[in-house]
Amino acid sequence: MDIRRLRYFLQVAEFGSLNATAEQVNLSQPSLSRQIRLLEEELGVSLFTRRRDGMVLSRDGLELRTRIMGPLRQLEMVLDEIKSHSSQIGGTVVLGMPSSAIDALASPLARRARAFPNMAVHIVEGSAGQMLKSLERGEIDIALLNAPPSDAKWRCATEELFVEELVLAGPANSGLSADRPVSVAELAQLPLVLPSPPNHPPPIRELVDILSGLTGGNCNFPLYADSFQLTKSYVEAGIGYSIFPYSAVLHEQEKGVLAYAPVSGHRLARHMVLGTYPGGQYPRALERVKEMIKAEIVELAEAHPSHVQLLF
Incomplete structure (x- = not known):
């Protein structure tokens, strides 16, 4: 199975258009169409319904997207990490953050990340429920979450924050x-x-x-x-x-x-916790992002000790 074809498949599913995806991935439209067709032939199913207004995922396409997004994301992280062993910390970390934390934490974290030119932090804004589902599917790597109820059974690992x-x-x-x-x-x-x-x-x-x-x-x-x-x-x-x-x-x-x-x-x-994808081993970029998040929260707590209490 060619990993590039799976990436192309996910991008066509996102853009809903061969032309738009071809421009994004710097391929000709016929070449991209051929890659999708080869993937469908390899799997023996139709992944898209072709319409005048674009490409719509079939039932098999929806299932494939759901099943591969997390594992493919983890594989890409591992490859990024291996590449970074020869030089600086590298790779892309997808961070989920509630809207209520964006003003206080997003820009400071982006500034900290600039110290690592080979590393990118992609911040995704969403509700707690959305982020938890994305974490458990492996679509994002780390997220700020409301602490789970004592009887909740989350599949992601959590660390106390504040x-x-x-x-x-x-x-x-x-x-x-x-x-x-x-x-x-x-x-x-x-x-x-x-x-x-x-x-x-x-x-x-x-x-x-x-x-x-x-x-x-x-x-x-x-x-x-x-x-x-x-x-x-x-x-x-x-x-x-x-x-x-x-x-x-x-x-x-x-x-x-x-x-x-x-x-x-x-x-x-x-009560906020830090949730991470339950993959067991995380690349150095992910560990560095966790350190940056905690450093920002320490600064917030030191500046406003009567309002923010650290839990780590």
């Missing part, structure tokens, strides 16, 4: 202040914009239960928003308030577009 305070965020003119905590009883009277119930992380689920008890089930949730950026835009527009990780509102607070306040009466915090 616990971070969650704060109440409101529009700039809301009167919220970091020096004046808001009680849970006051919180129950505010219009809150939260994720829809199936997407509640554990601390939000606990808070909603408390608020429901205080209000007799009449909580004021004017809108649900499952996108972190959408939630922020609603808060900035004065549509409601929301609960964010402390580090996720620092930039907006400094710019004067959001205000925040601690919540008293019930400690709200998120």
Whole structure:
């Protein structure tokens, strides 16, 4: 089996077009078409349905993509690592990160990675559920995740990272202040914009239960928003308030577009872990990315010790 054909197959599946993929991989369209045809002949199945508007995966194509993405990614990492033995640390590490951590960690990590010219860090933004599935399939190498419930059975390896305070965020003119905590009883009277119930992380689920008890089930949730950026835009527009990780509102607070306040009466915090693909052995590039993540979190905790607590 030619590994290049498998790579071409995945790229055609991604772009949905032979022409677009041919430009990407620097092949002629007939040559690429031949490579896909040879792969189909070798497997004895049709991998795509050819249409006027592009290439659509068949049922067998969907199954092949699901089964090879993780193993092929791991094989490429091993090859990158072997190549890097002769010189510097090299290879590409795919890092999954929740939207709520992008502002605080993405750019600093990218700056650190520039010290290793043969190594690339590809940051993928997504929900915890999406990242966990991608980790378990081997599509990404490492991810920041909410700590699993004690009875959860994850197939990825995890390392403790930190616990971070969650704060109440409101529009700039809301009167919220970091020096004046808001009680849970006051919180129950505010219009809150939260994720829809199936997407509640554990601390939000606990808070909603408390608020429901205080209000007799009449909580004021004017809108649900499952996108972190959408939630922020609603808060900035004065549509409601929301609960964010402390580090996720620092930039907006400094710019004067959001205000925040601690919540008293019930400690709200998120517990973060580092999840890695359960392959057993990781190349040096992956270990270096883990070191960079921890170094950034140490700096965050040292700068804001009352809000971020290290667990390593």
